Amino acid sequence: DQQVKQNSPSLSVQEGRISILNCDYTNSMFDYFLWYKKYPAEGPTFLISISSIKDKNEDGRFTVFLNKSAKHLSLHIVPSQPGDSAVYFCAASTNSGGSNYKLTFGKGTLLTVNP
Amino acid sequence: DAGVIQSPRHEVTEMGQEVTLRCKPISGHNSLFWYRQTMMRGLELLIYFNNNVPIDDSGMPEDRFSAKMPNASFSTLKIQPSEPRDSAVYFCASSQRRYGYTFGSGTRLTVV
Numbered sequence: 001d002q003q004v005k006q007n008s009p010s011l012s013v014q015e016g017r018i019s020i021l022n023c024d025y026t027n028s029m030f031d032y033f034l035w036y037k038k039y040p041a042e043g044p045t046f047l048i049s050i051s052s053i054k055d056k057n058e059d060g061r062f063t064v065f066l067n068k069s070a071k072h073l074s075l076h077i078v079p080s081q082p083g084d085s086a087v088y089f090c091a092a093s094t095n096s097g098g099s100n101y102k103l104t105f106g107k108g109t110l111l112t113v114n115p
Numbered sequence: 116d117a118g119v120i121q122s123p124r125h126e127v128t129e130m131g132q133e134v135t136l137r138c139k140p141i142s143g144h145n146s147l148f149w150y151r152q153t154m155m156r157g158l159e160l161l162i163y164f165n166n167n168v169p170i171d172d173s174g175m176p177e178d179r180f181s182a183k184m185p186n187a188s189f190s191t192l193k194i195q196p197s198e199p200r201d202s203a204v205y206f207c208a209s210s211q212r213r214y215g216y217t218f219g220s221g222t223r224l225t226v227v
Contacts, residue, residue: 006157036216043119043206043218044158089158102148102171103216107157 003027004092006106014114019077021109023090026071030092034103035064035075038087047088048075080113087111119219121207127225133195136222139188140209148216149182149192150206158206164190197226 005024013019021035031052036044050057050064050073057064063076077084087108093101120139128134140147148163162172164184172182179198184190194201202225208218 034216041220043208043220044216045218046216102160102163104160105150105158 001026002106003030004090004104004106006088006090006109008109009107010110010112012112012114013080015082016079019075019080019084019111019113021075021077021088021090021111023073023075023106024071025073025092027092027094027104028071029094030104032093032101033064033066033073034091034093035062036089036091036105038089038108044089077111080111082113082115085111085113119207119209119217121205121219121222123222124220125223125225127227128197130198130226131196132226133193134197134201134224134226136192136205136207136224138190138192138207138219140190140207141211141217142188144209144211144217145187146210147184147190148208148210149190150208150218152204152206152221161192161205194224197224199226202226 003026034049035047037047038044048059048062048064050066055066066073087110089108090106091103093103122137145166149161150158152158161174162182163170167184180194182192204221204223206218206221208216210216
């Protein structure tokens with residue numbers, strides 16, 4: 001049972017336009033959400049995160065929006081650049097106590113930004 | 116800091132053989148995670164350790180899989196015997212805090 005779902009396996013956008021990647025989750029205990037970016041032959045790298053007490057977090061060209069009632073989050077990239085072409089993973093964790101938490105990942109969305 | 120180091124980068128083995136994947140976490144990170152990436156299931160957590168102690172191994176698919184962390188600087192994931200359906204990319208990650216995952220470059224395993 002997939003607790004974190006990325007329903008779009010791929011997305012193609014034109015350079016300079018906005019990229020919107022979506023993620024849905026089912027576990028209401030999730031309270032921290034992250035996006036990771038992965039290039040071929042490399043491990044995923046952390047991109048941006050958001051706590052459930054917020055509904056938006058911005059870092060340069062990247063903004064994550066969280067809609068808790070809909071159990072939905074999205075990653076906006078504006079403007080998109082060819083170097084953004086990668087697989088993007090949505091991840092979530094619960095506050096189960098302790099100082100480190102396991103992350104549950106979605107299947108990923110392949111973003112292609114065309115010049 | 117060299118990051119999380121995994122070896123080998125690629126492994127091709129015959130069905131039935133034993134496979135051992137290795138991971139050296141970042142010094143000072145007290146949590147270590149083993150993930151497997153496949154097209155069908157994405158990134159799935161196999162097992163994780165806190166302070167060298169296995170905390171959750173519910174993601175380990177079968178008894179053929181085992182993982183150890185004998186000290187803070189080394190972990191292994193072993194598959195014995197290996198099967199073609201084990202073919203995937205295996206990632207190790209380490210963390211010092213909740214949002215501080217650092218992944219290694221992965222081991223691409225092919226079982227023929």
